[in-house]
Amino acid sequence: MVDDSFRAVYRILDASANRANEGFRTLEEFVRFGLENKTLVAAAKQLRHDFAQALARLPRIQLVSARDASSDVGASAQTVSEYHRKTTDSVITAAIERVQQSLRVLEEYGKIVDPAFGRDIEAIRYRAYNLHRDVELQSWVGQRLQRLADSRLYVLIDCMSDEEAFLTAIRKWAAAGVDIFQLRDKAADDRTLYQRALIGAKVAAESDALFVINDRPDLAVATDADGVHVGQDELPPGVARRLVGPDRLVGVSTHDLTQVHAAIDQGADYIGCGPTFPGRTKQFDSFAGPEFLRQVHAADKTRPLPAFAIGGITAENLGQVTETGFHRVAVSGAVTAAADPVAEIQRLKRKLESGR
Ligand SMILES: Cc1ncc(COP(=O)(O)OP(=O)(O)O)c(N)n1
Numbered sequence: 001m002v003d004d005s006f007r008a009v010y011r012i013l014d015a016s017a018n019r020a021n022e023g024f025r026t027l028e029e030f031v032r033f034g035l036e037n038k039t040l041v042a043a044a045k046q047l048r049h050d051f052a053q054a055l056a057r058l059p060r061i062q063l064v065s066a067r068d069a070s071s072d073v074g075a076s077a078q079t080v081s082e083y084h085r086k087t088t089d090s091v092i093t094a095a096i097e098r099v100q101q102s103l104r105v106l107e108e109y110g111k112i113v114d115p116a117f118g119r120d121i122e123a124i125r126y127r128a129y130n131l132h133r134d135v136e137l138q139s140w141v142g143q144r145l146q147r148l149a150d151s152r153l154y155v156l157i158d159c160m161s162d163e164e165a166f167l168t169a170i171r172k173w174a175a176a177g178v179d180i181f182q183l184r185d186k187a188a189d190d191r192t193l194y195q196r197a198l199i200g201a202k203v204a205a206e207s208d209a210l211f212v213i214n215d216r217p218d219l220a221v222a223t224d225a226d227g228v229h230v231g232q233d234e235l236p237p238g239v240a241r242r243l244v245g246p247d248r249l250v251g252v253s254t255h256d257l258t259q260v261h262a263a264i265d266q267g268a269d270y271i272g273c274g275p276t277f278p279g280r281t282k283q284f285d286s287f288a289g290p291e292f293l294r295q296v297h298a299a300d301k302t303r304p305l306p307a308f309a310i311g312g313i314t315a316e317n318l319g320q321v322t323e324t325g326f327h328r329v330a331v332s333g334a335v336t337a338a339a340d341p342v343a344e345i346q347r348l349k350r351k352l353e354s355g356r
């Protein structure tokens with residue numbers, strides 16, 4: 001029988017071991033079927049296996065014979081929040097917290113039974129923190145990629161007259177249907193770009209719009225933007241990726257199929273394809289035109305990647321873009337110079353979603 005002086009300790013260890021195992025398994029199911037990330041599945045499985053190995057140090061028969069779920073006074077003390085999970089993220093967060101709390105309890109009380117067990121659990125606890133970080137990062141980048149995949153209307157904006165005008169425009173235009181904003185202002189100094197980007201990233205996140213910085217990976221990281229957009233004259237996509245990390249988006253401008261395939265090979269998350277038509281924001285000597293869009297759409301069938309047509313696109317010529325098979329566009333002047341930007345956004349979005 002269990003020594004009464006140890007009975008409480010064994011009950012605590014037994015309950016915490018079960019709770020940690022349940023949390024590990026909850027996490028592993030999401031990594032396996034949600035993120036479908038083989039590396040993280042292997043890490044989660046190994047951690048659960050090593051945890052089981054560590055538990056083998058404990059006198060199992062003592063733990064099991066100390067178990068008395070029916071007299072557990074804590075069993076009925078549920079909080080309301082325990083029964084509410086809105087998203088897989090909230091399930092994962094709860095599971096991770098359960099694992100980390102249980103491991104801490106096992107470590108502290110386990111030292112009473114076997115100091116080596118406490119050390120084993122401490123090592124597992126730190127591995128659990130790292131797994132939590134990796135799952136969160138993958139989940140966050142997964143959300144960004146999903147929002148990117150769902151995006152249709154991408155608007156390039158400048159710093160505007162002041163912070164208030166900038167903030168108001170992003171808030172109103174996101175509500176009207178802009179899916180991605182890109183801060184692109186060749187005349188602004190770094191301090192202004194930085195301050196606007198801080199505002200833009202925050203306001204865009206409130207409305208589920210993505211916020212991308214033109215040209216500057218450093219500013220994308222410094223302002224916690226969703227990503228960076230680089231052209232053929234900026235840092236190569238692979239270098240931009242090294243700077244912004246795995247959980248931010250890297251967009252690449254392309255003007256021919258060679259550049260499209262290079263962008264894909266270098267890990268671009270999306271591409272801009274243009275210039276399509278003459279526009280007011282940037283001048284070009286020649287135009288890739290709708291023919292380039294047709295080529296990309298045909299090539300796109302082999303390696304799908306979100307592609308945004310860009311260059312002089314308006315609601316009036318949008319039909320020439322959608323008939324190539326493109327259903328994503330990046331615009332600037334059509335919105336920023338419109339008498340009624342919100343109405344223009346709604347027109348563009350309606351046409352993109354209807355395909356006409
Ligand atoms: C979505 C999107 N596509 C293309 C561009 C053009 O980028 P880039 O070639 O680097 O030219 P600048 O914008 O830096 O003048 C873009 N910005 N966004």
Ligand SMILES: Cc1nc(C(=O)O)sc1CCOP(=O)(O)O
Binds near residue numbers: 253312313330333
């Ligand atoms: C910044 C930029 N890059 C382009 C490219 O083809 O790479 S076209 C372009 C200008 C986009 O603004 P508007 O919609 O006003 O023409």
Ligand SMILES: [Mg+2]
Binds near residue numbers: 214215229230231234
């Ligand atoms: Mg550029």
